[in-house]
Amino acid sequence: xxxxxxxxxxxxxxxxxxxxxxxxxxxxxxxxxxxxxxxxxxxxxxxxxxxxxxxxxxxxxxxxxxxxxxxxxxxxxxxxxxxxxxxxxxxxxxxxxxxxxxxxxxxxxxxxxxxxxxxxxxxxxxxxxxxxxxxxxxxxxxxxxxxxxxxxxxxxxxxxxxxxxxxxxxxxxxxxxxxxxxxxxxxxxxxxxxxxxxxxxxxxxxxxxxxxxxxxxxxxxxxxxxxxxxxxxxxxxxxxxxxxxxxxxxxxxxxxxxxxxxxxxxxxxxxxxxxxxxxxxxxxxxxxxxxxxxxxxxxxxxxxxxxxxxxxxxxxxxxxxxxxxxxxxxxxxxxxxxxxxxxxxxxxxxxxxxxxxxxxxxxxxxxxx
Amino acid sequence: xxxxxxxxxxxxxxxxxxxxxxxxxxxxxxxxxxxxxxxxxxxxxxxxxxxxxxxxxxxxxxxxxxxxxxxxxxxxxxxxxxxxxxxxxxxxxxxxxxxxxxxxxxxxxxxxxxxxxxxxxxxxxxxxxxxxxxxxxxxxxxxxxxxxxxxxxxxxxxxxxxxxxxxxxxxxxxxxxxxxxxxxxxxxxxxxxxxxxxxxxxxxxxxxxxxxxxxxxxxxxxxxxxxxxxxxxxxxxxxxxxxxxxxxxxxx
Numbered sequence: 001x002x003x004x005x006x007x008x009x010x011x012x013x014x015x016x017x018x019x020x021x022x023x024x025x026x027x028x029x030x031x032x033x034x035x036x037x038x039x040x041x042x043x044x045x046x047x048x049x050x051x052x053x054x055x056x057x058x059x060x061x062x063x064x065x066x067x068x069x070x071x072x073x074x075x076x077x078x079x080x081x082x083x084x085x086x087x088x089x090x091x092x093x094x095x096x097x098x099x100x101x102x103x104x105x106x107x108x109x110x111x112x113x114x115x116x117x118x119x120x121x122x123x124x125x126x127x128x129x130x131x132x133x134x135x136x137x138x139x140x141x142x143x144x145x146x147x148x149x150x151x152x153x154x155x156x157x158x159x160x161x162x163x164x165x166x167x168x169x170x171x172x173x174x175x176x177x178x179x180x181x182x183x184x185x186x187x188x189x190x191x192x193x194x195x196x197x198x199x200x201x202x203x204x205x206x207x208x209x210x211x212x213x214x215x216x217x218x219x220x221x222x223x224x225x226x227x228x229x230x231x232x233x234x235x236x237x238x239x240x241x242x243x244x245x246x247x248x249x250x251x252x253x254x255x256x257x258x259x260x261x262x263x264x265x266x267x268x269x270x271x272x273x274x275x276x277x278x279x280x281x282x283x284x285x286x287x288x289x290x291x292x293x294x295x296x297x298x299x300x301x302x303x304x305x306x307x308x309x310x311x312x313x314x315x316x317x318x319x320x321x322x323x324x325x326x327x328x329x330x331x332x333x334x335x336x337x338x339x340x341x342x343x344x345x346x347x348x349x350x351x352x353x354x355x356x357x358x359x360x361x362x363x364x365x366x367x368x369x
Numbered sequence: 370x371x372x373x374x375x376x377x378x379x380x381x382x383x384x385x386x387x388x389x390x391x392x393x394x395x396x397x398x399x400x401x402x403x404x405x406x407x408x409x410x411x412x413x414x415x416x417x418x419x420x421x422x423x424x425x426x427x428x429x430x431x432x433x434x435x436x437x438x439x440x441x442x443x444x445x446x447x448x449x450x451x452x453x454x455x456x457x458x459x460x461x462x463x464x465x466x467x468x469x470x471x472x473x474x475x476x477x478x479x480x481x482x483x484x485x486x487x488x489x490x491x492x493x494x495x496x497x498x499x500x501x502x503x504x505x506x507x508x509x510x511x512x513x514x515x516x517x518x519x520x521x522x523x524x525x526x527x528x529x530x531x532x533x534x535x536x537x538x539x540x541x542x543x544x545x546x547x548x549x550x551x552x553x554x555x556x557x558x559x560x561x562x563x564x565x566x567x568x569x570x571x572x573x574x575x576x577x578x579x580x581x582x583x584x585x586x587x588x589x590x591x592x593x594x595x596x597x598x599x600x601x602x603x604x605x606x607x608x609x610x611x612x613x614x615x616x617x618x619x620x621x
Contacts, residue, residue, distance in 0.1 A: 027457075027461075029457070082387065160479065161479075162481075163473060163480075166470075167473055170456055170462065170467070171456045173420075174449065174451065174522075175473075176424070176425050177425065177444065177449045178474030179474055180474075225463075225506040225508070226462065226463065226506075227460075227462055230461050
């Protein structure tokens with residue numbers, strides 16, 4: 001395998017592994033928790049390193065998971081005091097834990113590879129140099145092997161507990177009354193987020209992990225209205241960000257992880273703008289349509305009220321709409337055009353006159369009121 | 370001879386948030402086949418009462434028996450309809466799927482819902498007049514439709530005892546009538562239903578029994594016996610004018 005291919009493969013595996021638990025974080029409106037966990041696992045990693053003296057020890061992952069769960073427990077404990085809300089609790093817990101990690105590194109681990117830059121940003125470009133060997137046999141880059149293992153864990157967990165995850169995410173209270181420990185599920189999910197974050201951490205760093213956990217599921221949420229397609233779509237968008245990010249980094253000669261996060265952000269932005277039903281553009285178009293429809297209705301009712309009366313001469317003119325109804329010119333002409341195209345009114349010089357279909361429509365609209 | 374147990378037997382239920390009591394020593398016995406309304410002002414602990422009975426909030430004291438046994442043993446015979454606003458209706462799922470969630474308890478861990486569950490869910494949807502919307506995304510429902518989906522999700526559990534938190538809150542006339550019919554059907558089948566209710570005017574029409582709650586239980590029993598102006602006054606405190614209006618309407 002060429003380094004270029006290996007890097008792309010690692011990037012894809014990292015992105016998909018992050019997207020899987022990310023879907024449930026986004027749906028539980030706990031996206032900020034990924035930010036908290038990805039930072040707060042640092043002291044867990046450092047302490048595990050002090051104990052094992054080995055950066056590649058699996059205990060690093062255990063330490064990270066423990067720190068992640070501790071974060072969730074501390075946030076929960078602070079929230080339960082009723083003195084502050086969850087976001088504030090998160091904001092207090094994770095900088096505290098992260099800073100403990102930073103101080104520990106600076107004080108006692110200055111000479112090892114655990115430097116703060118690597119923790120924040122990671123470096124995917126060097127990943128192929130760090131090989132995973134079993135008995136002298138080269139299996140592949142360490143990052144690929146570790147992330148693939150975590151990917152398998154995530155896939156198995158989400159597949160096996162799909163029903164339970166769906167229920168606890170949608171309605172934790174019902175899950176509680178039906179006997180599915182929602183609190184336990186929550187901690188297991190957060191444990192997975194921690195393990196995923198620590199695995200992805202080497203490759204993309206702790207800040208960009210957040211982008212890969214949140215952006216692809218958030219984009220997928222705009223595009224689908226079912227959970228399974230949302231999960232698959234999140235993985236696809238994550239994979240897309242990985243490949244797109246790799247080539248963008250080569251083109252710009254920039255950080256691969258940074259480019260991946262940028263692409264995932266751009267894909268999210270595209271989804272927000274262009275999503276067929278929930279997208280901003282289709283929503284704006286729908287709203288405009290509704291406004292014009294309402295304007296047309298107001299117009300026929302207005303004409304109907306003044307029809308055949310002496311003041312009709314004055315009330316039923318286009319320029320009057322602008323003066324008296326306080327409609328902007330553009331909106332007034334759109335409403336008139338819409339009424340004309342539906343055969344409700346016709347113009348006689350400056351005067352707007354209801355057709356018989358328009359009269360019927362006005363009567364119907366008045367009954368609806 | 371075996372003694373007949375009440376469907377719901379709550380004794381000395383007390384809940385406190387830190388030192389502040391939210392529910393204070395509440396007793397309630399409800400026989401089978403009864404529709405009971407819980408009424409009381411905002412913050413009286415109505416929702417907390419239901420949640421404490423169902424073990425969703427920690428009770429500082431008290432016991433709950435369902436048909437003579439601990440709630441944990443009877444969990445599957447109890448259905449809960451939470452407030453509509455307690456979930457995120459933008460969640461990516463369909464109406465049918467939400468109703469099937471009611472069956473997850475019977476399925477237990479790991480077993481997936483299949484054809485039987487789907488049929489049961491469709492039948493429950495038909496009972497609330499929603500079978501045509503089975504494939505609809507839940508974010509596209511009106512408030513009344515959301516409420517009926519929640520009711521169908523409780524019906525599908527085939528429970529003996531139902532707890533409903535404000536099912537009439539903000540629903541349209543069609544839904545209100547559908548819920549009333551449904552409550553009566555449940556009563557005919559001998560089920561027991563406890564409903565947190567806001568609209569005092571409809572209490573005598575819809576319910577057999579009522580519990581007036583304001584942290585303490587003010588009174589409970591048959592509507593005609595305990596739903597009196599005096600009890601309402603004790604429950605609602607200062608809002609006397611409003612209470613008298615209701616009482617006057619009740620007299621007439």
